[in-house]
Amino acid sequence: MSGLQIDKLSMRFDLPNGSSVQALKDVSLDLKAGELLSVLGPSGCGKTTLLNIVAGFLAPTAGTITLNGHKVTGPAAERGMVFQQGALFEWMSVRENVGFGPSMKGMPKAEKAKIVDHLLDVVGLQDFKEKAVYELSGGMQQRVALARCLANEPDVILMDEPLGALDALTREKMQGLVLKLWKETGKTIILITHSVEEALLLGERLIVMAPRPGRIHTEYRLPFAEMGVGQDLREVKKHPKFGETREEILGMIWDMEEEIMGRTEDA
Amino acid sequence: MALLGDLWGEFWAVLTTLFAAAPYIIGYILIILLMMVIWNGVKRLLTPKHDYSSLKTVTFGDESAVTSNTVASVVSIVLIFVLWGAFTGSKLLPGFMHAPGPFQGEGSFEYTITTPAGDSDTATVSVVVHPTGEDVAAPEVAPGDGIAKNDAIAIPVYRSELLRVDSNDEMGRDEETFITAVDGQAIAPGGSVDVSFGRVAMSDKGTLNIIPATGMQMEPIWLPSPEAVWSRLGDIATVGYRNSTLAEHLGYSLFRVIVGFLLGALVGIPLGYAMGLSNWFRGWFDPIVEFMRPVPPLALIPLVIIWAGIGEVGKIILLFLAALWIMAIAARSGVSGVRISKVHAAYSLGASKWQIMRYVIIPNSLPEIFTGARVAMGVCWGTVVAAELVAAEKGAGMMIMVASKFQSTDIVLMGIILIGIIGFSIDMLMRQAEKWLVPWKGKG
Ligand SMILES: Nc1ncnc2c1ncn2[C@@H]1O[C@H](COP(=O)(O)OP(=O)(O)OP(=O)(O)O)[C@@H](O)[C@H]1O
Numbered sequence: 001m002s003g004l005q006i007d008k009l010s011m012r013f014d015l016p017n018g019s020s021v022q023a024l025k026d027v028s029l030d031l032k033a034g035e036l037l038s039v040l041g042p043s044g045c046g047k048t049t050l051l052n053i054v055a056g057f058l059a060p061t062a063g064t065i066t067l068n069g070h071k072v073t074g075p076a077a078e079r080g081m082v083f084q085q086g087a088l089f090e091w092m093s094v095r096e097n098v099g100f101g102p103s104m105k106g107m108p109k110a111e112k113a114k115i116v117d118h119l120l121d122v123v124g125l126q127d128f129k130e131k132a133v134y135e136l137s138g139g140m141q142q143r144v145a146l147a148r149c150l151a152n153e154p155d156v157i158l159m160d161e162p163l164g165a166l167d168a169l170t171r172e173k174m175q176g177l178v179l180k181l182w183k184e185t186g187k188t189i190i191l192i193t194h195s196v197e198e199a200l201l202l203g204e205r206l207i208v209m210a211p212r213p214g215r216i217h218t219e220y221r222l223p224f225a226e227m228g229v230g231q232d233l234r235e236v237k238k239h240p241k242f243g244e245t246r247e248e249i250l251g252m253i254w255d256m257e258e259e260i261m262g263r264t265e266d267a
Numbered sequence: 268m269a270l271l272g273d274l275w276g277e278f279w280a281v282l283t284t285l286f287a288a289a290p291y292i293i294g295y296i297l298i299i300l301l302m303m304v305i306w307n308g309v310k311r312l313l314t315p316k317h318d319y320s321s322l323k324t325v326t327f328g329d330e331s332a333v334t335s336n337t338v339a340s341v342v343s344i345v346l347i348f349v350l351w352g353a354f355t356g357s358k359l360l361p362g363f364m365h366a367p368g369p370f371q372g373e374g375s376f377e378y379t380i381t382t383p384a385g386d387s388d389t390a391t392v393s394v395v396v397h398p399t400g401e402d403v404a405a406p407e408v409a410p411g412d413g414i415a416k417n418d419a420i421a422i423p424v425y426r427s428e429l430l431r432v433d434s435n436d437e438m439g440r441d442e443e444t445f446i447t448a449v450d451g452q453a454i455a456p457g458g459s460v461d462v463s464f465g466r467v468a469m470s471d472k473g474t475l476n477i478i479p480a481t482g483m484q485m486e487p488i489w490l491p492s493p494e495a496v497w498s499r500l501g502d503i504a505t506v507g508y509r510n511s512t513l514a515e516h517l518g519y520s521l522f523r524v525i526v527g528f529l530l531g532a533l534v535g536i537p538l539g540y541a542m543g544l545s546n547w548f549r550g551w552f553d554p555i556v557e558f559m560r561p562v563p564p565l566a567l568i569p570l571v572i573i574w575a576g577i578g579e580v581g582k583i584i585l586l587f588l589a590a591l592w593i594m595a596i597a598a599r600s601g602v603s604g605v606r607i608s609k610v611h612a613a614y615s616l617g618a619s620k621w622q623i624m625r626y627v628i629i630p631n632s633l634p635e636i637f638t639g640a641r642v643a644m645g646v647c648w649g650t651v652v653a654a655e656l657v658a659a660e661k662g663a664g665m666m667i668m669v670a671s672k673f674q675s676t677d678i679v680l681m682g683i684i685l686i687g688i689i690g691f692s693i694d695m696l697m698r699q700a701e702k703w704l705v706p707w708k709g710k711g
């Protein structure tokens with residue numbers, strides 16, 4: 001039993017005023033080791049909630065998560081997380097941030113230094129090793145976050161809009177980097193994004209979630225991630241099927257948003 | 268209703284004082300504005316080149332375009348000393364910059380007595396106004412002829428003196444002979460006449476009150492000159508005051524502050540952490556901390572004196588209490604202020620609870636704790652001075668309080684300046700320490 005199984009996951013938040021929100025209902029997914037899943041959906045459909053449960057920060061009201069055969073009950077080093085922003089430790093240098101996971105495990109200094117150096121080479125930040133993280137640009141900070149996550153050798157990498165705060169150009173470069181790392185390391189990755197293009201480009205599999213209650217609406221298997229490895233991502237976007245799928249998904253999310261708007265206007 | 272009336276009276280007194288001070292305040296502002304105009308003119312002549320802010324078209328309302336003008340700061344400080352010197356007749360300033368001083372030296376006036384028979388005679392009063400503290404005898408004068416005899420008197424500067432000029436005359440009050448004029452101008456009880464060196468007034472009983480002009484300068488017992496304060500600083504630094512040297516007074520004050528603050532931090536920071544991390548501790552201490560925080564430490568002085576006396580223990584307990592709540596609240600908000608994504612990130616990088624504490628929560632809370640420490644040091648410094656004013660054997664506050672009882676204004680001023688300098692230095696040191704130790708402050 002390898003891979004990540006999400007089985008009939010439900011999550012209900014009870015609000016202080018007595019009402020409750022069904023953030024997720026019966027979400028099931030089976031991810032094989034090394035798959036890259038992108039998750040799309042209108043705001044508030046439970047994407048972050050799903051990721052937080054997989055990471056172990058939240059306990060679901062029903063359902064189970066199984067990773068490599070054992071049940072997930074809390075956060076652990078096997079499931080790394082890359083946040084949208086602001087999760088780096090600003091009191092540590094770039095080197096110390098990347099080496100955080102190994103340090104926690106008590107890895108010997110020399111071995112740790114080797115890992116850190118290697119990863120800083122991979123993300124192209126060797127020259128910024130001793131800088132404070134707040135001296136870096138947003139894109140550089142996200143590369144540090146990625147390297148920090150990888151240094152810990154997790155089985156699964158969870159990303160909640162990791163590129164959301166970046167400008168279009170930096171974002172495109174980072175997408176290439178994510179693809180490259182995914183291919184090189186063979187990690188299982190769940191990537192939440194608001195950009196349909198990004199989801200199509202990076203996701204080998206893609207789910208579109210629907211809100212109220214949060215559930216999986218449609219699932220796709222996509223060829224673009226494979227095509228994109230080592231290639232100019234702009235070429236991939238020119239593929240006729242790319243545009244077609246993008247329009248289809250945009251329409252789907254648009255309809256959901258319409259429906260939410262309509263419902264709130266009625267209320 | 269009576270209270271309202273009283274308060275209105277007090278308010279009116281405040282207003283009249285303000286009105287009396289208004290010319291001086293306006294004068295001060297005008298000098299500063301004049302300096303500004305002069306400096307802007309000089310600057311335009313000196314620097315034809317542009318800096319970045321002069322490239323901006325919008326500077327009014329742009330907060331970043333406003334920086335503290337160093338020249339204005341220098342002018343501000345220099346002006347304070349110049350005004351201080353001018354109104355105290357300081358020797359550091361050339362004489363023409365002095366405000367009009369009090370009359371000193373020799374002067375005289377004539378008075379005229381009139382007998383019941385209608386005869387009158389005139390005599391001269393010689394007046395010597397001499398510096399305070401010098402023992403100057405009245406000059407010898409010949410009595411002269413006629414029924415009124417000449418007089419002489421020596422008066423210390425800034426004082427006025429009643430003189431029975433008629434006591435040596437051949438006919439006095441008992442003979443129904445009264446003074447009717449001074450320097451040829453008629454005078455009656457309650458009236459006064461301006462004379463060359465000041466004023467001569469007549470009391471209700473008919474005695475002359477000789478009032479040499481005091482000018483616009485401040486008397487040293489109200490405001491000593493800068494050099495007097497400086498030389499007093501030298502005295503007290505070497506000889507000491509009230510059995511202790513200056514270093515001892517200040518050293519004791521600082522010692523109390525540092526020990527009290529350290530104890531407060533030592534207890535307050537862990538307490539704050541506990542409150543930030545445990546519901547039970549939060550519930551336990553919230554009411555206490557929230558109540559104690561708004562109580563000014565000064566209000567605790569009487570209680571601490573009752574319980575612990577006026578020795579070191581009482582002072583340190585007071586400062587401990589002053590620092591404790593500030594540090595506890597700073598540590599608490601430092602802990603609660605940690606971004607949950609950082610904690611989550613650390614957990615999913617495999618950190619244990621203890622490691623989260625050590626590598627995430629503590630460093631994340633340090634900037635808040637430093638801010639708290641700066642506030643606490645400031646409050647402690649203020650509190651120790653106040654506590655020493657109330658009761659102490661040694662200390663900066665005790666020094667100025669005792670000096671004030673003896674009207675030693677120079678010591679009081681010197682003490683206030685030193686207290687200010689030390690308070691300022693403490694704040695600067697804390698800021699520097701903050702820059703070195705928590706450079707990530709505000710960068711999260
Ligand atoms: N701690 C919480 N307490 C109460 N309700 C919550 C909580 N967290 C999430 N929710 C609710 O659950 C629903 C799903 O939230 P979630 O953050 O997972 O959405 P999302 O898909 O990540 O949205 P976005 O795309 O805007 O990030 C929302 O309706 C939200 O209001």
Ligand SMILES: [Mg+2]
Pocket residue numbers: 047048049160
């Ligand atoms: Mg979200």
